[in-house]
Amino acid sequence: MIVFDQVQKSxxxxxxxxxxxxxxxxxxxxxxxxxxxxxSGAGKSTLVRLINLLEPxxxxxxxxxxxxxxxxxxxxxxxxxxxxxMIFQHFNLLSSKTVSDNIAFxxxxxxxYSKAEIRDRVQELLARVSLTDHATKYPSQLSGGQKxxxxxxxxxxxxxxxxxxxxxxxxxxxxxTQSVLRLLAEINKELGLTIVLITHEMDVVRRVCDRVAVxxxxxxxxxxxVSDVFLHPKHPTTRDFVFESESIDSQERQEDLQxxxxxxxxxxxxxxxxxxxxxxxxxxxxxxxxxxxSGRIDHIKDTPYGQLTLSLVGGDLAVxxxxxxxxxxxxxxxx
Amino acid sequence: xxxxxxxxxxxxxxxASWDTLVMVGMSLLFSVLAGLPIGVLxxxxxxxxxxxxxxxxxxxxxxxxxxxxxxFIILLIVMIPFTVMLIGTSLGVAGAIPPLVAGGAPFFxxxxxxxxREVDRGIIEATQAMGASVRQIxxxxxxxEALPGIIAGITVTAITLVSYAAMSGVIGGGGLGDLxxxxxxxxxxxxxMVITVALLVIFVQMLQMIGDRLVLHxxxx
Numbered sequence: 001m002i003v004f005d006q007v008q009k010s011x012x013x014x015x016x017x018x019x020x021x022x023x024x025x026x027x028x029x030x031x032x033x034x035x036x037x038x039x040s041g042a043g044k045s046t047l048v049r050l051i052n053l054l055e056p057x058x059x060x061x062x063x064x065x066x067x068x069x070x071x072x073x074x075x076x077x078x079x080x081x082x083x084x085x086m087i088f089q090h091f092n093l094l095s096s097k098t099v100s101d102n103i104a105f106x107x108x109x110x111x112x113y114s115k116a117e118i119r120d121r122v123q124e125l126l127a128r129v130s131l132t133d134h135a136t137k138y139p140s141q142l143s144g145g146q147k148x149x150x151x152x153x154x155x156x157x158x159x160x161x162x163x164x165x166x167x168x169x170x171x172x173x174x175x176x177t178q179s180v181l182r183l184l185a186e187i188n189k190e191l192g193l194t195i196v197l198i199t200h201e202m203d204v205v206r207r208v209c210d211r212v213a214v215x216x217x218x219x220x221x222x223x224x225x226v227s228d229v230f231l232h233p234k235h236p237t238t239r240d241f242v243f244e245s246e247s248i249d250s251q252e253r254q255e256d257l258q259x260x261x262x263x264x265x266x267x268x269x270x271x272x273x274x275x276x277x278x279x280x281x282x283x284x285x286x287x288x289x290x291x292x293x294s295g296r297i298d299h300i301k302d303t304p305y306g307q308l309t310l311s312l313v314g315g316d317l318a319v320x321x322x323x324x325x326x327x328x329x330x331x332x333x334x335x
Numbered sequence: 336x337x338x339x340x341x342x343x344x345x346x347x348x349x350x351a352s353w354d355t356l357v358m359v360g361m362s363l364l365f366s367v368l369a370g371l372p373i374g375v376l377x378x379x380x381x382x383x384x385x386x387x388x389x390x391x392x393x394x395x396x397x398x399x400x401x402x403x404x405x406x407f408i409i410l411l412i413v414m415i416p417f418t419v420m421l422i423g424t425s426l427g428v429a430g431a432i433p434p435l436v437a438g439g440a441p442f443f444x445x446x447x448x449x450x451x452r453e454v455d456r457g458i459i460e461a462t463q464a465m466g467a468s469v470r471q472i473x474x475x476x477x478x479x480e481a482l483p484g485i486i487a488g489i490t491v492t493a494i495t496l497v498s499y500a501a502m503s504g505v506i507g508g509g510g511l512g513d514l515x516x517x518x519x520x521x522x523x524x525x526x527x528m529v530i531t532v533a534l535l536v537i538f539v540q541m542l543q544m545i546g547d548r549l550v551l552h553x554x555x556x
Contacts, residue, residue, distance in 0.1 A: 088457055092461035094458060094479065105462075
């Protein structure tokens, strides 16, 4: 468990303190995939680097499994960092070392593993990230996705309990992003590793995260289960992110809604109700006519969801809304 | 041919070439041994680096700049008492080595500092995140990553030392430069001058070629 207790960070620029993170309380549970989303400069890079103290906080306490890591001395800090893997947007592999040597590097630095242990562990990790055939290549000979898989293998080498991902898919194409995210989800499930992932893409959060914190201007403005934050965003920044991920232009959306007649509702289906043939029967029972203004059916991690914006005309609106709510559909009246 | 090169004493040329080789080789060795740690320290104590130390950096940088801004011919003369103290003489091959190192080491240190700055900061950060100590970061990540740049720096330093070694002939340093000055310049033996210059050119070409090959061999980018 990672606990932030009034953690803050500011930088000294020309003698003035510029805050990068305002005092923040936050708890990340063991074994969850926790996403931190925000625009560049929102403070998410700082936040993730506080967890392994690459950035020391200027105030507050960080507790990891009930140990206050901000009190560690240099030796304790180095031992602690071995238990926290980290992967990066630009991979940060050593260009002078082969794939195998890159993966072995953290184990060699730790100085507590025998040669045989290192060799076996490297083989095991190469197999896990499907790079066994590339063991003797140098990073410059690999594609972006392969480099990130080396990064992941390297981060896992010392069997960490926490994996920090700093924009790990931002330099990858959509397909490679998919496969890297799938690998991360797999690692999370099989090894029970806590993953803290920062990104500027809500889509990444939707695919792998359990909970998410949205950051803006050095503050966490919204935090909660991904399905709640994603389907019912409250803060304007969160809404921007969700719209962005659905490639919705909020202005166009407003114009569309103005053209539609009748009441406008947003229906949110989650889990099994996504697959129920509901709209037709509700329309028949209530005599309401509907037209679909926008909609999306997709998955949040493993849960299917649907979100439809409808305009309703005629019939008995109250009956329709009751029937929908009875079927576990979340109904929001937009107009 | 014989008449054209009548003044050239080939055994003498051979000895002088060997002397130049020894002077350059020894001074390069000591320049690298002294310059590498100075360069690493310059890098580490620099702005926004691992061991940021503005005062230490300023002092070190100042000393390096002073040594580099004194024209080598002056440095040769200024160093004479110090060289005599250090090895008993300021003449010959041995006498030339201390001033050569005094000129070569700070030059190489700057080149090391520059090539370390070329190393991606992300690699340093990643190594730090693995729990590496500063020592491990230097030897495990920084130096291996900067190796091609450092080798290129050694090549440039070696070539500079060839020209410095030739200059040391002025204060009786020995080697091809000494030959060129004593015979080619002072006795107007143009043929000796031509031969020594030709040998120096060949020497420099070979150094550059070997250096380039090594850089290529160690480059993984």
